[in-house]
Amino acid sequence: MPEKLTDFRVFLTLVWRHLNLPDPTPIQLDIALYLQHGPRRKIIEAFRGVGKSWITAAYVVWRLRxxxxxxxxxxxxxxxxxxxxxxxxxxxxxxIPILQCLIPRADQRCSKLSFDVGPARADHAPSVTSKGIFSQITGGRADEIISDDVEVPNNSFTQAMRDKLSEAVKEFDAILKPGGTITYLGTPQTEQSLYNQLPDRGYAIRIWPARYPSEDQLINYGNERLAPFILRWLEGEPTLVGRTTDPRRFSDDDLLERELSYGRSGFQLQFMLDTRLSDMEKYPLKLGDLIVMSCSATDAPEKPIWAAGTTNILNDVPCVGLNGDSRYYGPAFLHGTWLPYTGSVMAIDPAGRGKDETAVCVVKMLNGYLYVTAMRAYQEGYSEATLSSIVQLAKQQAVNHVIIEANFGDGMFTKLISPYFTKAHPCRIEEVKHSKQKEARIIDTLEPVMNQHKLVIDKNLILWDYNLSTKNLPPETALKYQLMYQMSRITRDRGSLAHDDRLDSLAMAVGYWVEQMGQDVDKRMLLRQDHLMLEEMKAWEGNAKGVNVKIGITNNPALSEMLFTFHGTVVKGNDDTGGHQHYKRLRNWTGGGRGTRKILR
Incomplete structure (x- = not known):
């Protein structure tokens, strides 16, 4: 091979001209440079249409030459x-004339499945072979493995599919010869994309987006992932932000048309290779919407106020959320006083099969806020110890209503546990059945409550969920059983979670209280204060000698009157607010004549 063709960029230009294509663009040449001089384990992520596969095919024949x-x-x-x-x-x-010396001989393999090159020595493995990622690749050998779009929506649709793909690519290390190279070409689909996990296995990522990224997008890409070629241009011309990185390939207008056609999230994935925006839209339940605080089993604040301020970040609570949703927030302010809960419900999702858990969640309500005070998960099936532990938890949490999912076993679990409740903690037990798709039901129940910041979770529950509840499980599977992981990873796709028992029990308990969530918190607080004022007046009536106090409000929609009798003198106080059916809170007393008091609102 001529010396000048030892630079793959020169060879690529030769191939492009043979194919009657315009000379390679600067980005295509930069990808070629990375293919030639990049690390032995690398991932090339470039926008759709840049020609990753064509460039890499030229690289394969160049290496064989x-x-x-x-x-x-x-x-x-x-x-x-x-x-x-x-x-x-x-x-x-x-x-191509310079490559024709590689044409397979008559006695060599030559098909689209695999072929040998002419000068190659006899070998069990062909010079180039093609396989599907889930086909039989065990026993093969290769100096270089090219993984061309092994991850697509059809094989990464659910968690089980993603796990299967992640296991399949581990076989590459058994196939690769010592000193060999593995190159991935692809576009990530989600935050849980295989390509985003591979850096933990020693792979380097290089990204070429279709537009020059903004400062926020630079943060999304992470350290050392964006191609230095892009960074150099951006540092030299900051005004390039939002402009096309390859004007010979796609103009700004062309990219705008594609963005409108693909949609915002699709464009961010396929052309900007920014997974965070897609994740924030695809995964609707955000951990940052929760209020995290230490909860009591008996009472709670009337109105905890949520705010995403830096002073409210809980740095001592481990968060397993996605990129952009990796912080818990404590309440900015606790308004009102602490009061006993309105009620307490326990939801039980019995283990159905295999490695499922029996998940138990306790949710209490006060003023339209839901407080998740306790959760347990059992993998011992329906043992006596499990059933007794559930009942003891209900007793400790003063649960007055238990709901049990009856979709499995035709109510068998309810029949098993009822005697335990009868003996240790009698309360109402109810079975519920669900016909709606599980993922959609969970999201439809939890998302509105979380978006309004009305779901409060006990801080100790999160610590238990992360540190203690899965300590006996292997590290690679422990996360999948945790409540907060399930909450942040669920989508509307069927089977999107490998395990969802804990999240399902939470959704059942929250769903029980949904009808009560419409209460106006401020109205409830005022009514309670009115009630307290009336109680004080009744006490004063009983203690004041010779005093008789009577309070009443008419139903006249235009005018209501409050009548006060004091030593036999009646004074009317007009209420010009349009009439009310309930007692107003008394704000002040002003003096009148002897034995007379008038109320000002």
Whole structure:
């Protein structure tokens, strides 16, 4: 090979000209440079339409031209996609004169599934082979593995699918020869994307977005992920923010049209490669909407005020939320006094099968605010110890109503646990059945309450959920059983969570109180103060010698009168607010004649 072609960028230009394409754009050349000189384990994330696969196919034949004994394995989400990659490589070898020395001989493999190059020595493995990511790849060997779009929506739709994909790519290390290279080409779908997990396995990520990113987007990409080529241009010309990074490929107007067509979130994923915006929209339950505080089992503040201020951040509580939702907030202010709860409900989601948990959640209500004061999760099935523990928790939390999901076992769990409640803590037990899709039901129940910041969670419950509840589980599975992880990762897609028992029990308990959530908190506080004032006046009536106090309000919609009798003298105090059906709070007393008092509102 001529010396000048040892620079892959020069070779890529030669291939582009052979294909009657315009010369490679600066971004395409930068990707080529990274392919040639990047680390042995790397991930290339570039906007849709930049030509990642074409560039990498040219890279494969360029490497074979330098060393015909190299072995490449190309994997994709579908076998057809991988076969197309191999077919393109074979076409380049047959058509470009400088590569025709690589044309397979008659006694060598030559198909779109796999092929050998002419000068290659006899080997069990072909020079280039294509596979689907879930096909039989065990036993293969390769110097370089090209993973071309192994993650697509169809194989990352649910948590189980994502886990399966994550396990499948681990086989790469068994296939790779010593000193070999693994290159991923792709576009992330979610925050839980395989590409976002691979850095923990030693991979480097390089990102080329379609537009120059803003300062906020730079933070989203993280340290050292955005291509230095993009950063250099941005530092030299700050006015480039929001402009196309590859004007020869896509103009600003073209990108705007695509953004309108794809939608905001789709464009952010496919062209900006910014997962955070997509996650914030796809995952509707935000941990930052919760009020986190130490809750009592008996009483609570009338009105806790939520605010996302820096002074309210709880740095001592571990948060497993997504990027952009990684903080808990304590109450900014506790308005009113502490009062006994209106009621206390326990929701039980019995374990159905396999590794499911029996999840128990206690939610109490006061003034339209819901307080999650306790949760337990059991993996021992329906043992006597489990049933007794549930009843003891109900007793400790002064639960007066228990709801049990009856979708599994036709009420069997209710029949098992009822004698335990009868013996230790008699209370009302009710079965509930659900016909709506579970994920949609959970989100529809919790999202409005959380958006209004009316869900308060005990701080100690979160610590238990993170530190203690899964301590006996392997680290790679512990998170999936935790309530807060489930809350932040649920989507409306069926089966989006591997485990949802704890979140389901919370949604059941919250759903029980939803009808009561319409109460106006301020109105309830005023009514309570009115009640206290009346109680004081009754006490004063009983203690004041010779004094008779009578209070009444007429139902006249235009005018109501408050009558006070003091030593036999009646004074009328007009209420010009339009009439009320309830007693108004007394604000002041002013002097009148002897034995007379008039009320001012």
């Amino acid at each position: 330098q060393n015909p004994n190299l072995k490449f394995m190309v994997l994709s989400a579908s076998k057809d996609r991988a076969d197309n990659f191999t077919t393109f490589c074979l076409r380049l070898i047959n058509e």
